[in-house]
Amino acid sequence: MRPGMPTPLHQVRNKYVQTPNPQFKSTLQMLIPLVIKEITKSRDINEKEAFELLYSSKLYAVLEVEAAKLWHLSQLTLANLLDEELETGKLTFPEEA
Numbered sequence: 293m294r295p296g297m298p299t300p301l302h303q304v305r306n307k308y309v310q311t312p313n314p315q316f317k318s319t320l321q322m323l324i325p326l327v328i329k330e331i332t333k334s335r336d337i338n339e340k341e342a343f344e345l346l347y348s349s350k351l352y353a354v355l356e357v358e359a360a361k362l363w364h365l366s367q368l369t370l371a372n373l374l375d376e377e378l379e380t381g382k383l384t385f386p387e388e389a
Contacts, residue, residue, distance in 0.1 A: 330371035
C-alpha cells in the first residue's frame with residue numbers, strides 16, 4: 293500500500309474502488325444469500341439466475357460501497373429495489389437508506 297492511502301484500491305471495470313474492510317465484506321457475504329433467496333421467491337427463478345440479475349445490477353454496484361449504507365436494509369427491501377430497477381431502469385433509495 294502506498295503511503296497516505298487509507299485503504300487499498302483495486303481496479304474494477306476501469307474504475308478504482310476502495311477494497312472493503314473485512315467486517316463489511318463479511319456483512320455482504322451474509323446478506324447476499326438472503327437477498328438471493330428473496331429474489332428466487334419473488335421472481336420464481338433459480339439461484340444462478342438470481343445471482344446473475346443481482347451481480348449485473350446498479351443496486352449491487354451501490355451495495356458494494358460501504359458508505360452508501362444499503363447493507364443495513366432488509367433482504368426484502370433490497371430484493372424490491374432490484375425489482376424496481378429491472379422494471380423501470382431506475383434505482384430509487386428509500387428514505388432510511
